[in-house]
Amino acid sequence: MRREHLDVLIVGAGLSGIGAAYRLQTQAPSRSYAVLEGRDDLGGTWDLFRYPGIRSDSDMFTLGFPFHPWTAAKAIADGPSILEYLHETAATYGIDKHIRFGRHVVRASWSSADALWTVETNQESYTCSFLYVCTGYYDYDSGYQVAFPGLDSFEGTVVHPQHWPKDLDYTGKRVVVIGSGATAVTLVPAMAPDAAHVTMLQRTPSYVASRPAHDAFSDKLRQLLPEKLAHRLIRTKNVAFSSAVYAAFRKWPAHAAWLLNSTVAKQLPAHIPADPHFTPRYKPWDQRLCLVPDADLFEALRAGTASVVTDEIETFTPAGIRLRSGDELRAELVVTATGLQMVALGKIKLTVDGRPVDPHDTFVYKGMMLSGVPNLAWCIGYTNNSWTLRSDLTSQYVCRLLNHLERTGTSICVPEIDASEYDAPPRPVVDLSSGYIRRAANLLPRQGSYGPWRLRQNYPRDFLSLRYTSLTDGSMRFKQAA
Template sequence: MEMEHFDVLVVGAGISGIGAGYYLQTRSPGRTYAIFEGREAIGGTWDLFRYPGVRSDSDMYTLGFSFRPWRQAKAIADGPAILDYLRETARFYGIDRRIRFGRQVKRASWDSGSSRWTVDYERGAERAPERVTCNFLHMCAGYYNYAQGYRPPFPGEESFGGPIVHPQHWPEDLDYAGKRVVVIGSGATAVTLVPAMAERAAHVTMLQRSPTYVVSRPAEDGFANRLRTLLPAKLAYDIARWRNVLFQMWFFNLARKRPEKTKAALLGLVRQQLGADYDVATHFTPTYNPWDQRLCLVPDADLFEALKAGTASVVTDRIETFTRAGVKLTSGRALDADIIVTATGLDVQLTGGLEVIVDGVPVDLAQSFSYKGMMYSGVPN
C-alpha cells in the first residue's frame, strides 16, 4: 500500500493551524494539505482550558484572524466565545474537513535525496503507529506541553486535607461554592481565576512570591463597536485591528525607552482603583521594569473590584510548607484553605515534543538558530 503524501502537513488544529489552513487554501489552492490534531477537538488552548473565567488577555482585534472579523461586543473575550469563533471559522472555510483528529505526531525525518519529510504518528486511543510523507511540515502545536502544566513540588503537600488543582486540568465536578480558596501565582491565569472564583467562594486568596504589573481596561472596545455601526464589518475590523496593534507597539516602545515614567503611570492606575490605603508597594509593585515580563490584563477591573469587595485578597510571601489546614508561610502566617489552586504556569515544550531527524542525524532544536520564530538553522521546511 502506497504511503499517503501531502504537499503540506500542518500539525495542530488550534488558532495557528486553522489560520495556516486558510492561507494554504487561498494562496496555494493547488497544493494538498491536511491538519493533524492530537486531541479530538478543534481549538487547542481554547478547548483544553476549562477553569472558571478563562479568557484571552489580548483583545480579539489583534488575536483574531485578519480575514475573519470579530463581531462580538467584548474585545477581551472569554474562552467559550473564542472557541465558538474558531469552530465557526474552520467550518465556514471548510478547513474542518481537512482536520484528522486523534493523530499524535511523534517524529519527523527529512531525506535530502527525495526532499521529503516522513512523519510518524500514533492514531486513536489504541495509539496505532502510522506514517505519511510531506514536502513541507508546518508545526502549529503551540509552545507548551498539553499533557501537563508546570507544577513544582511543595513541601508537605501530601498532608493537605483538600484538593490541589492545576488550572490546565480543571475537574468538572470541583465545587468551590462557599469554600476558602488559595490560588498560588500572580500571572495571567491567577488574575483571571481569583475574581471568577470569588463570585461563589467564601474567600479567595492570591498568594504570590512577587508582584506582577496589572492593568485594567474595558472588556468592550467602544471605538470598535461604534465603528461597526458606521462601516462595513471588514473595514471596521481592519481599522480597529490596526489601531490596537499600533497602540501596543507605541506603548511597548514607550515602556522600553522610559521605564520609570511608565512604571509610575501603571502604579498610579492601580492606586486609583484600590485607593490610597491599599499597600500597592507590597502587592502590585514588581522589582523589574514594565515589559521585562508580560503585563497582566484584567477586564473591567474585575480583580480590583473583588479586592475592594473583600471577597478576595492578595498575600505576598513565600511558602514554607503545606499543612492539613492550608499553607504555612515563611513569615509565620498561616492561610487556611479548603482548596488550593496551583496557577504556576505552563510546561514549555517546543513543537509539541516532536523528534526531528535530518538525513539520519537527530536534531536538537534548542541548539539551533530560530529565524523569526518560523525556521530553524540546519532544518529544511
C-alpha cells in the same frame, strides 16, 4: 503499507493551525494539505483550558483572524466564545474537513535525497514536502508543578488550572490561588462571587493593567461602517496603539513603571498597599503584562471577597498553608497557578538525513524556521502583542516560500547560518525573564543578535519584512533534491 502523501502537513488545529490552513487554501491553492491534531477537537489552548474565567489577554480584533472578522460584542472575550469562533471559522472555509483528530505526531524524518518528510503519528505515518508545526510552545500534557513542602499532608483539594476538573464545586469554600500571573488574576475575580473567600498568594507581584472589556470606539465604528472595513480600521488602530505603548514602555521603563503602579494604587482599597503587592522589581515587559478586563480583580479586592498576600510558602499543613512570616492561610481548595511548561515543536523528534536534531542547537530564521532544517516552519506568536498578528505573517511567508519553490522548480529551502552572522551570546527564541521561559532555556531554539536570526517584537517591521522583502537573502538556500 503505502504512506499517504500530502504537499503540506500542518501540525495542530488551534488558532495558528486554522489560520495556516486558510492561507494555504487561498495563497498556495495548488498544494494539498491535512491538519494533524492530537486532541479530539480543534481549538488548541481554547479547548484545553476550562478553568473559571478563562479569557483572552489580547483584544479579539487582533487575536481574531484578519480574514474572518470578530463580530461579538466584547473585545476581551471569554474562552468559550473564542472556541465557538474557531469552530465557526473552520466550518465557514471548509478547513474542518481537512483536520484529522487523534493524530499525535511523534517523530519526523527528513530525506534530502527524496526532498520529503516522513511524519509518524500514534496511528499512522505520512510523507510531505513541507512540514508546518503550529503547536505553539506550551506543553499540553502537563503544567508546571511545584513540589511544595508538606503537600501530602493537606486535607483539602489541590488542582492545577491546566487540568481543571469538570465537577469541581468551590461554592462556599475558602480558596487560595498560588501565583501572580495572567491565570491567577483571571481565576481570583471569577471564583470570588461563589467562594467563601479567595486569596491570591504570590511570592512576587506582576505588572497588572485594567482595560475595558468593551471597546466603545470600536463599537461606534461597527455601527457606522461596513463590517469588513470597520474590522480593518479597528485592527489597524489597535495594532498601532499596542505597538506604540510597548515601544514607549521599553524606552522609558521607569516612567512606565510609575504609570502602571500609580494607576493600580488608585484602584486598590485602603488596606491593600500597592507596595509590595503590586510593585514588581523587574522592568515593564521583561515579563508579560497581566490584563484585567473592567478592573474585575480590583473590584473583588474592594468588595472583600478576595485578598492578596505577598509571602513565601514554608509548608502546607492539614488545614492550609503556613508562610515564612509565620502566618497561616486556611484553605479547603488550593489552585496552583504556578505556570506552564514550554516545549519546542510539540516535542516532535526530528532527524535530518539520519542525524538527530536538538532544537536548542539551532537558530531561528525570521522567527519561524530552524537553521540546517529543510522545509520546516514553526509558528509562534508575539509576547507583546496578539499571537495571531505574528502567526498570520508566518503563514503568509510559508505560502511565499511554497510558491517560490514551485515557480523556480526547486524542492528544498533551508536557512543556513555560520558563526560570523552573530556577534553576541545567543538568547532563547522567547526573550523574556519569566520563570517558565528560564526553565525552558535549554530546550528552545536560539536567536542571534541581528538580521533574519533575531526575532523582533515589532509587527510593523515584520509586516514589511515577511510580506515584501526578497526570499533570496543569502541565508535562505534553495536546492534540488540530492
